[in-house]
Amino acid sequence: MSEKAPVVPDSGKPGNDLLRQITQGPGLVSVLGVIVALVIGGLLIAVTDEKVGETAGYLLAKPSAFFSEFWRAATESYVALFNGSIYNSTQGFKPFLETLTVSTPLICAGLGVAVAFRAGLFNIGAQGQIIIGSVLAAYIGFAWHLPIGLHLLLVIVFGLLGGAIWGGLVGLLKAKTGAHEVILTIMFNYVAVYLIDFLMNTQAFRRPGETNPISPILDSSAIFPAIPGSRLHLGFVMAVLLVLAVAWMFKRSTVGFEFRAVGHNPEAAQTAGINVARTTIIAMALAGALAGAAGVAQVAGTEKVLTGGIAGSLGFDAITVALLGRSTPWGTFFAGLLFGAFQAGAVNMQITTGTPIDIVSVVQSLIVLFIAAPPLVKAIFGMNRKKKRSSKLEPTKAGAK
């Protein structure tokens, strides 16, 4: 297995622009991108603030009132966000535990997206994979009654398996028919959504005597132990272990090497004797399994029951997490923590300042947009003026009618 040395993915013509775009790029630009996104989010908060609107009425008469209100509106929300996610004077660092809880599924699913990216695959299907993973995990959790230890283990295994099947199917279809994984994963997401909707209305999944589509509570033997007084559970440790495993895989294992080779340049990989079709299937199945782990964290940790909305918007957040983390395992980990903090803090923000939670998805998506376009961020901060002038441009008129 180890004699795959002849592949030199970096030689020859550029293989995969997507991959380079995601994995490279200066850290400074990332930080600046986050700042710009936060500033725009702040502007949006301030502009729609009621008091700011009132003071704008007499802007010319008393500009200072306007600007101080503007500043107050924008910063107040972010302070509330910080208090709800990291630290506040009454609870100390307890909110940070909530951040870790919320980050757990984001990290797992983000890893799933990142692994697929590395193999040159765009996995939009984390949502569906999380759903199927959590369905299987939850079913094992409430329908089977097993001894402590074994039960939780099986819950995890089946959760991963469910995600792996859902992702692997996409890999299989792509490998065998050449269908594009983006379209396939989007469609598989919707199939999964309707499938869980259907299941939640069946005898097997509906809690007895309940009219709402909600499952029985999972057995206590099937649930991650939690830190008393918080929602943080051992699922977070599972997420960290998965980060370590993926990092190891990319650095040391043959499979990881094959992923990277195929991601860089499938033709070269094929020539070097790597089975691209097989690698595609494995990569998608692995990506699905990691997303399935997010489903496990949800049903066996945070929620403890299965509902139709178990995946929330996790699958799409996972894409932004992986992009922000530049598809490296630890990058994804910290991106997951950051977005987890946003989401945990947003709850507190909505309660104390009335700023809707939606601002988080605005900021998150802006961050990803800016980070994906370093030239734009540089332009905003005036960092690439020289370069622009020098590279502008050879004559473009090709002579034709």
Next chain:
Amino acid sequence: MTATTLQPAINVLPSKKTPIILTVIAVITFFSFGLLGNDQAAHFTLNSAGDAFELPELVLPGRITNIVFGVLLLAIAAYSWMQRKQGKALATWMIAVAAILFVLGFLVWVVSGANINSISLASLLAGGVVLAVPLVFGSLSGVLSERAGVVNIAIEGQLLGGAFTAAIVASVTQNAFAGLIAAGLAGAVVSLVLALFSIKYVVNQIIVGVVLNVLVSGITGFLFTTVMQEDPELFNSPVHLPVVEIPLLSAIPVIGPILFKQSVIGYLMYLAVFLVWFGLFKTKWGLRVRAVGEHPKAADTLGIKVNSIRFWNVTLGGIVAGIGGSFFTLVAIDSFTKEISGGRGFIALAAVIFGRWNPIGAFLAALLFGFADNLQVILTIIGTPVPSQFMAMLPYLVTIFAVAGLVGRSRGPAAAGEPYVKE
């Protein structure tokens, strides 16, 4: 480990897929719908309120109808196997006939097995067309930008942006047409971001599309809470577009309500489909667009400005999808709510693919999906054994089959998704 060669052998005969699928649906129709079907009759009424004359009710006995359909389908399947042996593909019209027989057979089977054995075919079709309107606009947006080589995952965002802006403008101005125009502009703004990032900054088009959907959903959700809900009377009670009835013609049963009793957006839909089709396939502009989408380098050598064509096409697509989005708030629903487009942008994307990147094809696919959507609603009302969720899955399953090449081949513009950078 030896290197495995998984290269498929080059096939001289046409693919087995069509005959296999035909055989499968024939067997399903004959056995499941026919022999194991219901003895009761399915009633289909063809009239709706305001029709000029009465049509008789269609009454089809469940089991016998499907046995007949099944036999016909088996014959078509057998014929397609014979054709394949001679190296010929089956004529498209025969595939269409088979599809129609299968769908009708399915309808007869479900309706005859339901609690109420009667549905109105007229309202099934008319309602399907109405539900298809935003899908058609969305899919035209997809066709416009993908034909020029820019993958448009942001259709959902364009629809949602259009719906939101239409609601707010039509409420404040008390003018539905102002809302319609504003919706087009909103779609264009979403598109401009897509164009800016994917063309100027060469960011991966799929990333931009995915992120844009989240961004638009976030912004509209945020403004819905902070602005609209503060004063719904002022900001979220849009004036609706009128339904325009064409006298006499609208009284024709079945097709009257579909073609001649529509909202302004409904008529615009037919116009837009024609214009996009005509533009893409009958004009110089269309030829250029398609050249840019298939082989940008060749197009560039001939003096076509690749990136400017892409830029304007994406923007145009945004206008079209934005107008489609206004359908939600100016026609279908009284006011804007969060996520009002409910994933229809992705069904529109499916329609683009299933319609093979052709405006007419996308239109028909969108109609099919709208029809399936409406059927699901009606079947829930009459109480059928088929869970509605499986009907709702249909567009997505069909698309999976389509892209996997099981239902014909669907291959997009060759350069879609690849940025063009001049060397």
